[in-house]
Amino acid sequence: MPLSIKWCIRWAACFYFIFALIPRSRGSLLNCHKMCICASNIVSCSKMNLTMVPSDLPNYTAVLDISFNEITGLRAQWTKHKLPNLHNLLLSHNGLSFISSEAFVFVKQLRYMDLSSNNLRQLDEFIFEPLVDLEVLLLYNNHISQIDRTAFSGLNSLQKLYLSQNLVSRFPLELLKDKNRLNKLSLLDLSSNRIKVLPIQDLQALPAWIKNGLYFHNNTLICDCQLYSLMTHWYIRRLNSAVDFKDDHTCVHPGPDKRVLHLYDLNTHMNCSTFKETDQEAYLEQTLILSCDTRHRNMTKTWVLPGNIVVSPYDNQSIVPLKDGNLQIKSIRPEDSGVYTCFAVSEYLNETLYVVVKVHNCTLSGNSETLNTAYTTLVGCLASVVLVLIYLYLTPCRCFCCPDQGKKNHHEDSIHSSMLSATPTHEDMATKADLNRHVAFIDPKDLQGQNGKVNPNGEEEVDEEAMKRKGKRKKSVADSISSVFSDTPIVV
Structure with missing residues (x-):
């Protein structure tokens, strides 16, 4: 056999072997007549037992449906070139367990993406960052238990996010704290997960249009009166998230029995107070x-x-x-x-x-000025009391060299103390104990031992009324003081 014929046979065998390795029913080349249905700008390859996304997709593709296949991973170069018109990508029911961080580099114009009913277990950092125009993201019915705090970074146009029926245990608060996203986000579905605690104060501060589409029923929330107050308020406002799934809002009692209670019945089970709108x-x-x-x-x-x-x-x-x-x-x-x-x-x-x-x-x-005035008044009163006490008990003797003057000062202090205190002195008790009870006019010279004081100038005043009755009578300063504070005559 000629050498050229042998070489031709060998090359034919090699090509046959190569083409035999390519699956016929799962070919990666797009075939709009056998593998997919192409209708204008829609390419539907659903239920075709595909293990990878068909390559060589036309540039005009706007909707790509490859759901209900056997695609387990979405790699970085699942499309060889950019698809500038692709806005809908359907990948549900594929068994997806891996998504590359560069999987969406060539499809940045996506507005709707369905990744539901797959085997996704985690959302890595910045995984959706290129999708700046994405409005709806479906991730329900997966096995997602870990969500990186930067997983949804870049989704500034996001309006609806479905994360229900997963294993999420942490409320993704970063979705609600991004002010660039709050103006557009209208639905966040976190129902049927494993969330135990909600950021109640942050949820209360949200606008009503976000709370209207915030679903978290069928979770393992711990029963709490703050949670009851939150949901009661939402129910009074007739928010969809509270009204549509009223019977599905349950919580776990914190007691040892771990009873599952209806959230709206906590006012009877945990004695929570009824919500009242504040003014x-x-x-x-x-x-x-x-x-x-x-x-x-x-x-x-x-x-x-x-x-x-x-x-x-x-x-x-x-x-x-x-x-x-x-x-x-x-x-x-x-x-x-x-x-x-x-x-x-x-x-x-x-x-x-x-x-x-x-x-x-x-x-x-004005409130602060009133408080300051009250404080100043209180301090002034305390200072006055201290000064009176010092005056009563710590006043020094005015003349240490003159015994007589000292006695007069002593009697003078005694007079002042009698004016400021209602407590009877020992001399008053002795006077009361005296059995000879008759009225007498005391001579000024006998006032040395009494609770009175002689006129310091040594001049005598004439009591005109006494002159009419029994002649002249000397009147002391102590008499005038006692007449002011007491009408009781001196009993001796």
């Missing part, structure tokens, strides 16, 4: 902003003041409706107290909100 409180001259926190965004809002007065942006400069629908009250006054009503209207929904305003008849600075 808006303000002080004089403050600026108060009333929020019309509706369940949906982009609603036309109209405010009505107490007394059924409709607010107009041109009627009153102190009460002005803002562009975001809230109401601003400048330099608030007591007559601004009352119930303010917000009527919100959209094409499909009408909503009415009531805000009760209570204005205190004082200013914040």
